[in-house]
Amino acid sequence: MAETAISVRNLYKIFGDDDRAMVEKVKAGMSKQELLAEHGHVLGLKDINIDMPAAGIQVVMGLSGSGKSTLIRHLNRLIEPSAGEIVVGSDNVLDMSAKQLREFRRHRISMVFQRFGLLPHKTVIDNVSYGLAVMGKTKDEQRTGALRWIERVGLSGYEENYPAQLSGGMQQRVGLARALATDADILLMDEAFSALDPLIRTDMQGILLDLQKELHKTIVFITHDLDEALRLGDRIAILRDGEIVQQGTGQEIVLKPADDYISSFVREVNRGRVIKVETVMDPVSDASPAQGIEVPEGTILEEAARQMSEADVVNAQVIRDGRPVGQITMRQVMAAIATPVLKDAMAA
């Protein structure tokens, strides 16, 4: 995996007046329920460690109440942690003074919000240039920068509209353009697409992936939707009750769920869109020379199956750097796509 852009170390968050003292009790083994019952403090995050890849999309997935929105707000310190470290590049975010923190938020990290967080009294162009205005850029620079991103997210012609005049999907494009306009390397997206209709959501995921191919930002994406997590995430961390239960690539999580909780999630997933051909292929050998069509390494099973049926063959060879490295059959592909029954998942 590429170098680390954001490193979260031993992060704890406890909500209450005496949170720092409570961290010690949690470290000593006190449970969330005991903490609440005996001390009236709420355990938000417990011993979080994540290395987020530079220029990649790190997804943090969890259901409501899992602490995922709390976690993302620690990265730009909208929420103060009770204990731990957050290192971005070579700087510990928690050591920053109020002024350094403002500069950090202005230039290096930006954010997209679930309910958009747009300024209702400002037009689209003024919303998109908000970050630039806060930096103190001139009116001309603000306008040029804003227009460029408005066009890039496909909102040209709506510059002078107010947010209330736009649909949800369009409002979130404004939110995305506003976040991109500051040219920050890190983009935090807090359930950015969760408030949108399913079709618009898929659309926005596509826009994000297209932009990412070109921009190579470090994106931290929060979601409660596993399909979204698998589509977007280079790496996924799954959060439950304030603790990380599993981290890895989408494929690792689908194939080797760490516990029942995660297997119950991944059972509903379209595995053909997650698992890649090299995961299920057999090595080539003299005894069984590769045959059939060629598919590049990294192809997802669904795509491999489609190509095989189009070519009307049941075999394919997996190609890396122009050379065959393995072979798969339609039967293997189908078996891997089919959802395993629960006992298989538990054995894995």
Next chain:
Amino acid sequence: MDWLTEFPQLPGRDLRLLSRTIDQYYRSFSRAYGDDIEAFFRPLLDFLLWFETLLQQTPWFIVLAAIVAIVWFASRSLKITIGTAIALILIGVFGMWEDTMSTLSIIVVSTLLSIVIGLPIGILMSRSDKVQAAINPILDVMQTMPSFVYLIPIVMLLGIGLIPGLLVVVIYAMPPIIRLTNLGIRLVDKEVLEAANAFGSSNWQKLTQVQLPLSLPTIMAGINQTIMMALAMVVVASLIGVRGLGQPVLQAITNQYFTQGLLNGLAIVAIAIVFDRASQAYGRRLQRHREAAHG
């Protein structure tokens, strides 16, 4: 067993001593500092007099045209503008033009003063629960204490005239703008504020770009209330020598001139309605962005 049937109170001698002592201290305080305090308010008095003279000396049709124009640009409503013109003409025809100009000048000045003092106090209150807890009871006193009661120390300190009158009006009229500024800022959407934070806004940028614009409807309601309360105080202020529509009313009360009282009362009502409609229409125009029209 007297204390069972009658409330045990301080002896009358002690009570008299208490009030006499306080009164004496206050009197010597006002003798010592009254002139300084008056000098302090002098610029305000000059401005008020200048404004009153301006309204009264300028030919009536120019003032009328100016007021109608202001109402038009604030409200952009033909109905409100024509209503204003008719109200002003009737006031003139019934011989209340001069008094109305005096009242208008004290209302404008006391409203401006209330905004200049009240807005920053409201902002401070919105930033700290402690400040809010400290100021709220003061506002309660300002609003509920019978105005005649604080008329006494003000008159003792500054005598009768425009400045004490202005103070009385401002004390009574300022609480709404403070309260509603505080409330408006506290009601600003937390997520919008969080977004402003996430982009590294300074406190000043948050205040001017987000909090004040978004609380403007509430603040405008506060200003509107302040104007209405200032108008309601005009008659009381006339007790201590403030010229304007209050004085004929006072005269009417003492002499039982029913028609005179009614006409001047109606003139106050007419000004109140003009101010109210114009400022509300202006407030609504500032909120155009709220009219959602999904495209």
